[in-house]
Amino acid sequence: MTSQSYLLIKPEAIECGLRSEIYESVKDAGLNVVCQHEFIAQPRHFELGWSDLRKDLHPLEHVVFELWFAGKPVELLLVETEHHAHQAALLAKARIRNDYSRGAFRNMVHAPDSDFEFRLQLGGFDTGCPRCSAAATRITSDHDTPQAFSGGTLLPEELRNPDVIMEHVAPIWNDPQSYFWSLGTPEPWQVSGPGERAYSTYLRYSPYDLSYDNLVGALLDSFPGMTFGRASELLFSAMNRSDVAIATGTRTDVTLAQRSLMRQGLNLAVRPTRDKAAGDHR
Ligand SMILES: [Zn+2]
Incomplete structure (x- = not known):
C-alpha cells in the first residue's frame, strides 16, 4: 500500500530559482513526485486548507498567509512512497530548510504534519486534478472543521x-x-x-x-x-x-x-x- 503526502514550494523558493534543488532533496528522501501543479496562491486556498485555524478566530495567521503567499506563484508536489510519506516529506522539508532558508519567513517549503492536515490542505488548494482530488478532503465552509488550537487565548x-x-x-x-x-x-x-x-x-x-x-x-x-x-x-x-x-x-x-x-x-x-x-x- 503506497502512502502519499505533499510539499508546497513557497514563492521565495520559486523567486530564487531553487526548484531543481528542491526536486533533488525530495527524491533523496525516497519520494516520487506523482503530480505537480504550479498556480497563483489565493487567500481562499488558506481559508479552506487551514480551516482548522479559522480566520474569524485566528485572523493574524491568515493575514500572514495573505502577505506571504497571495498573488504569488507556488508549486504543489504530490509525493508518494511505500510507507510513511509524511515522515519522508517532513525530512525533505527539514533538509531543504536547513540548506536554503534565509530567515523566519523565507523557509522555502511547507509539508503537512499529519494525514489530517495533508487531506485538508490539499483540498484547500483545489488543483482540480483527479489524482490530487482523490487524496483531498473537500470542504466548502470553514465552519465544519475541528479546530487545532481550541484552548488558546484569542486576540481581544x-x-x-x-x-x-x-x-x-x-x-x-x-x-x-x-x-x-x-x-x-x-x-x-x-x-x-x-x-x-x-x-x-x-x-x-x-x-x-x-x-x-x-x-x-x-x-x-x-x-x-x-x-x-x-x-x-x-x-x-x-x-x-x-x-x-x-x-x-x-x-x-x-x-x-x-x-x-x-x-x-x-x-x-x-x-x-x-x-x-x-x-x-x-
Ligand atoms: Zn494533481
Whole structure:
C-alpha cells in the first residue's frame, strides 16, 4: 500500500530559482513526485486548507498567509512512497530548510504534519486534478472543521478583524528593517519599576502548538497596556532568537508574568537578565 503526502514550494523558493534543488532533496528522501501543479496562491486556498485555524478566530495567521503567499506563484508536489510519506516529506522539508532558508519567513517549503492536515490542505488548494482530488478532503465552509488550537487565548474582540490586523502588520511586513526580517533585539516589557531588570523571562522553545493569534493574545492578556504591535514584535523576535527576553523586572514580578503566560500555553524560563553589553548579538 503506497502512502502519499505533499510539499508546497513557497514563492521565495520559486523567486530564487531553487526548484531543481528542491526536486533533488525530495527524491533523496525516497519520494516520487506523482503530480505537480504550479498556480497563483489565493487567500481562499488558506481559508479552506487551514480551516482548522479559522480566520474569524485566528485572523493574524491568515493575514500572514495573505502577505506571504497571495498573488504569488507556488508549486504543489504530490509525493508518494511505500510507507510513511509524511515522515519522508517532513525530512525533505527539514533538509531543504536547513540548506536554503534565509530567515523566519523565507523557509522555502511547507509539508503537512499529519494525514489530517495533508487531506485538508490539499483540498484547500483545489488543483482540480483527479489524482490530487482523490487524496483531498473537500470542504466548502470553514465552519465544519475541528479546530487545532481550541484552548488558546484569542486576540481581544476589537483586534479580531483581518482588516484592522492588516493595517498593523502590512507596513511592518513590507519594511525590510522590521523585526520580521532584521530580527534585532527588542526592549523587553518592564513588569517592575524602572531600573528593576534583574530577571527576565524567555521562551523555552518555538511554541508552535499555539497559533500566532493565541501567542499574541496571551501577551496582551498578561501585560495590560501592551499594544498589538509591541506584542507581535516581542513574540516573533523571541520565536526566532533564544536570547530575546519577553519581560524583565524583579524575580517575583517576572515569575508572576511567566506563570500567567504558562497558563496560556507558552513555555517560558525565568533567568537572570543577560548583560546587554555581553549578550547583544545584533
Ligand atoms: Zn494533481
